[in-house]
Amino acid sequence: MTRKAAIVGGNRIPFARSNKKYARASNQDMLTATIDGLVARHGLAGEQVGEVVAGAVLKHARDFNLTREAVLGSQLSPATPAYDVQQACGTGLEAAVLVANKIALGQIESGIAGGTDTTSDAPLAVNDDLRKVLIAANAAKTLPDRLKLLSRIRPGQLVPDQPRNVEPRTGLSMGEHAAITAKEWEISREAQDELAVASHHHLAAAYDRGFFDDLVTPFLGLTRDDNLRPDSTVEKLSTLKPVFGKGEGATMTAANSTPLTDGASAVLLASDEWAAEHKLPVWAHLVDAQTAAVDYVHGGEGLLMAPAYAMPVMLARNGLTLQDFDLYEIHEAFASTVLSTMKAWEDPGFCKEKLGLDAPLGPIDRSKLNVNGSSLAAGHPFAATGGRIVASLAKMLHEAGPGKRGLISICAAGGQGVVAILES
Amino acid sequence: MSDWYRDFANSGIGSTITKQFGLPRPVRLRRYTPGQPLLDGPALVGSAGDGRLRAEVESVLKEDGVTVLSPVTADGERGTKVAAVVLDATGVTTPADLAAAHDFLAPAVKRLGTNGRVVVLGEVPGEAPSPALAAARQALDGLVRSLAKELRAGATANLVYVPSGAEASVPGPLRFFLSGRSAYVDGQTVTLSAADVPSADGGATPLAGKVAVVTGAARGIGASIAEVLGRDGAHVVAVDVPAAGQALAEVANRIGGTALQLDITAPDAAARLVEHVVERHGGVDVVVHNAGITRDKLLVNMDAARWNSVLAVNLQAQLDMTQALLDAPGALKDGARVVAVSSQSGIAGNRGQTNYSASKAGVIGMVRSWAAKFASRGATINAVAPGFIVTEMTAKMPFGTREVGARLNSLQQGGLPVDVAEAIAWLAQPASAGVNGQVLRVCGQNLLGA
Numbered sequence: 001m002t003r004k005a006a007i008v009g010g011n012r013i014p015f016a017r018s019n020k021k022y023a024r025a026s027n028q029d030m031l032t033a034t035i036d037g038l039v040a041r042h043g044l045a046g047e048q049v050g051e052v053v054a055g056a057v058l059k060h061a062r063d064f065n066l067t068r069e070a071v072l073g074s075q076l077s078p079a080t081p082a083y084d085v086q087q088a089c090g091t092g093l094e095a096a097v098l099v100a101n102k103i104a105l106g107q108i109e110s111g112i113a114g115g116t117d118t119t120s121d122a123p124l125a126v127n128d129d130l131r132k133v134l135i136a137a138n139a140a141k142t143l144p145d146r147l148k149l150l151s152r153i154r155p156g157q158l159v160p161d162q163p164r165n166v167e168p169r170t171g172l173s174m175g176e177h178a179a180i181t182a183k184e185w186e187i188s189r190e191a192q193d194e195l196a197v198a199s200h201h202h203l204a205a206a207y208d209r210g211f212f213d214d215l216v217t218p219f220l221g222l223t224r225d226d227n228l229r230p231d232s233t234v235e236k237l238s239t240l241k242p243v244f245g246k247g248e249g250a251t252m253t254a255a256n257s258t259p260l261t262d263g264a265s266a267v268l269l270a271s272d273e274w275a276a277e278h279k280l281p282v283w284a285h286l287v288d289a290q291t292a293a294v295d296y297v298h299g300g301e302g303l304l305m306a307p308a309y310a311m312p313v314m315l316a317r318n319g320l321t322l323q324d325f326d327l328y329e330i331h332e333a334f335a336s337t338v339l340s341t342m343k344a345w346e347d348p349g350f351c352k353e354k355l356g357l358d359a360p361l362g363p364i365d366r367s368k369l370n371v372n373g374s375s376l377a378a379g380h381p382f383a384a385t386g387g388r389i390v391a392s393l394a395k396m397l398h399e400a401g402p403g404k405r406g407l408i409s410i411c412a413a414g415g416q417g418v419v420a421i422l423e424s
Numbered sequence: 425m426s427d428w429y430r431d432f433a434n435s436g437i438g439s440t441i442t443k444q445f446g447l448p449r450p451v452r453l454r455r456y457t458p459g460q461p462l463l464d465g466p467a468l469v470g471s472a473g474d475g476r477l478r479a480e481v482e483s484v485l486k487e488d489g490v491t492v493l494s495p496v497t498a499d500g501e502r503g504t505k506v507a508a509v510v511l512d513a514t515g516v517t518t519p520a521d522l523a524a525a526h527d528f529l530a531p532a533v534k535r536l537g538t539n540g541r542v543v544v545l546g547e548v549p550g551e552a553p554s555p556a557l558a559a560a561r562q563a564l565d566g567l568v569r570s571l572a573k574e575l576r577a578g579a580t581a582n583l584v585y586v587p588s589g590a591e592a593s594v595p596g597p598l599r600f601f602l603s604g605r606s607a608y609v610d611g612q613t614v615t616l617s618a619a620d621v622p623s624a625d626g627g628a629t630p631l632a633g634k635v636a637v638v639t640g641a642a643r644g645i646g647a648s649i650a651e652v653l654g655r656d657g658a659h660v661v662a663v664d665v666p667a668a669g670q671a672l673a674e675v676a677n678r679i680g681g682t683a684l685q686l687d688i689t690a691p692d693a694a695a696r697l698v699e700h701v702v703e704r705h706g707g708v709d710v711v712v713h714n715a716g717i718t719r720d721k722l723l724v725n726m727d728a729a730r731w732n733s734v735l736a737v738n739l740q741a742q743l744d745m746t747q748a749l750l751d752a753p754g755a756l757k758d759g760a761r762v763v764a765v766s767s768q769s770g771i772a773g774n775r776g777q778t779n780y781s782a783s784k785a786g787v788i789g790m791v792r793s794w795a796a797k798f799a800s801r802g803a804t805i806n807a808v809a810p811g812f813i814v815t816e817m818t819a820k821m822p823f824g825t826r827e828v829g830a831r832l833n834s835l836q837q838g839g840l841p842v843d844v845a846e847a848i849a850w851l852a853q854p855a856s857a858g859v860n861g862q863v864l865r866v867c868g869q870n871l872l873g874a
Contacts, residue, residue, distance in 0.1 A: 036673055045680045210690060214684075214685065218670045223666065
């Protein structure tokens with residue numbers, strides 16, 4: 001006998017463009033502040049929750065027990081257990097699924113799922129050759145041996161290894177991968193720019209009507225996402241030069257791709273009983289989730305197309321069609337990713353050959369898509385995006401009334417994808 | 425925040441110099457800490473005329489373990505310092521009777537120690553059937569205000585008017601004016617009314633089980649109010665604008681409360697507050713309207729934006745939220761306490777603050793008007809008007825202006841946010857049921873508008 005986990009609240013710090021407001025904040029600083037904001041909003045100071053699950057995509061070696069350390073630095077009871085997860089950009093949503101599953105199984109009554117990422121305070125690794133010499137020198141038994149080894153250090157080895165936003169198996173950046181997919185699906189520059197502009201306008205309007213008053217807590221003087229451009233227009237965006245893809249057909253610019261961003265988010269999940277005991281209204285339940293992965297290395301599929309594969313599996317399991325939802329949240333890693341994914345679901349050939357379906361999944365009503373903005377406007381601190389989407393969608397469904405359904409689709413590096421259904 | 429001048433005046437050389445030159449000699453005020461006795465020494469209790477409250481006063485003092493000395497026994501113990509002097513002047517019926525007040529107070533006040541307390545209880549002048557009676561009762565007001573100005577070394581004098589039938593309302597206010605909670609309340613008059621007052625005072629946590637909303641709680645006086653209400657046992661819903669959210673969360677977490685980010689001037693703010701307190705807390709017991717802004721300019725130079733924003737935050741939002749809480753079933757619990765933060769500027773006016781003073785005077789009109797309606801629900805609504813309170817804001821004032829501003833009161837020093845918070849927390853107590861529609865200044869008897 002399982003039960004469905006309730007989403008009762010969320011918190012995030014405003015997302016900041018790389019090397020701006022949060023340049024000196026660590027993953028742990030941001031996650032701790034985010035948990036503390038969640039604790040304050042829900043009156044949980046000193047309380048023990050069942051489990052805190054969070055992660056970061058870009059991690060320092062010192063971040064080995066990141067979530068537990070954040071809990072210890074937070075206002076939660078130190079008796080709150082925690083663990084880290086990492087599934088690239090799917091981290092935040094996957095963390096929520098993991099917490100929800102334990103609640104569904106009755107193993108915990110409450111939990112916090114989150115994610116944090118900094119591209120500013122990124123880890124720099126010691127050059128691999130240098131690292132090997134240093135390890136050997138450390139293991140050497142005599143001083144002469146040690147000096148001999150150290151004498152092998154060359155200036156070139158002193159340049160640190162920087163983390164790169166590339167797929168290890170292809171050497172291509174995520175943007176370059178997305179550009180290939182965009183070209184394949186013939187996604188126009190204009191369609192991408194329109195999606196980006198809508199994201200900015202929706203997010204700005206949501207801020208203005210106070211939608212984020214109980215979803216965001218300012219951090220280090222930042223009160224709104226600093227990537228947000230409320231006055232963005234298609235005309236303005238059309239003047240930008242493409243940054244991904246090559247030559248004539250290149251359509252992807254800095255504006256219709258998400259920028260590198262710093263930030264953190266957290267979602268509070270619980271059993272209905274726990275929520276009632278704490279007088280916390282249930283925003284929505286996490287109904288189901290599905291992951292998928294594609295062979296983008298040799299299989300000829302786009303790096304970010306995995307959610308397209310996860311979706312029909314989850315829909316079939318729940319006896320739903322793609323049109324049975326009131327709201328859709330498709331993570332805007334790139335505008336072209338959203339558009340390619342939707343185009344694929346509408347394509348009879350793709351749905352038949354790749355997904356093995358008799359009929360295409362069909363179109364999504366664009367007026368129900370990312371209605372309060374998404375990553376193109378807010379920014380995308382990798383592991384924090386899932387928590388941002390889950391909390392926002394749950395609140396939107398709650399505002400829309402009982403029985404409303406929402407769909408989440410998030411693509412991730414390594415050719416992976418996570419999708420989920422929420423219902424108020 | 426440290427008071428360098430006070431510390432200097434209390435040092436060896438500073439003491440000599442300030443004495444020699446007749447400079448102000450402020451002392452470190454005795455402020456309340458949990459577990460502190462009501463008084464640090466005995467109290468002298470006396471009457472002028474045939475008062476009716478002396479037994480009540482003595483029983484409150486004895487309940488709190490205070491040794492009560494009467495003027496007769498006091499003669500035998502000349503020289504012992506006393507911590508408080510309480511005069512029951514409800515028996516004063518003619519101006520001639522006031523001589524008895526003088527006869528008691530003069531030797532008694534001489535024995536008052538550092539941070540001593542003088543509390544005078546009188547009958548309400550407005551209810552007097554004859555001019556002579558009204559004159560005699562009103563005279564107490566002048567007596568107490570002047571005595572407050574004569575007292576030194578942190579001592580205060582305050583007057584409580586007790587109409588007949590309101591005897592049960594006396595213990596709470598009496599304890600407040602004697603205790604360290606009223607450290608910066610001086611030369612004030614409070615008029616009690618008859619009310620259902622609980623017999624127990626709640627001990628160290630008089631607000632246990634209560635839910636309190638505090639607006640403007642992210643910093644300054646608001647944060648202090650939240651902390652003191654939390655200390656006294658309340659669950660505090662700390663409200664502030666979303667932009668102040670980080671500081672607000674820190675305040676809420678420090679006191680185990682809840683943070684609510686809300687722009688109180690938003691069109692749906694009152695509705696959102698009501699929904700929050702009903703859904704999350706099953707209603708609210710204490711509401712402190714503290715949020716306030718200043719946009720100073722001389723009237724002739726003031727634009728509409730400055731005028732409107734100050735009136736919207738400081739006055740209209742208080743009216744809207746209070747009305748919404750009154751209207752929504754279950755939002756404002758029976759016996760609720762609303763405390764609105766006014767200001768000395770709302771009483772005395774202040775150059776460059778026509779908008780601010782208008783809003784803060786408006787707050788006084790608001791609580792007086794609503795008092796009867798609140799009384800009918802067993803609730804109260806009062807205003808607290810802070811004087812010169814040392815905050816981040818005053819720290820930015822020019823040195824001279826700040827130092828002079830801080831000394832122009834009977835206690836010769838600026839107050840602290842906690843002084844305002846203590847007064848509010850007292851008004852929020854169940855035992856303050858008989859204090860309604862009052863405006864309490866927390867100003868150390870500031871010369872402005874006194």
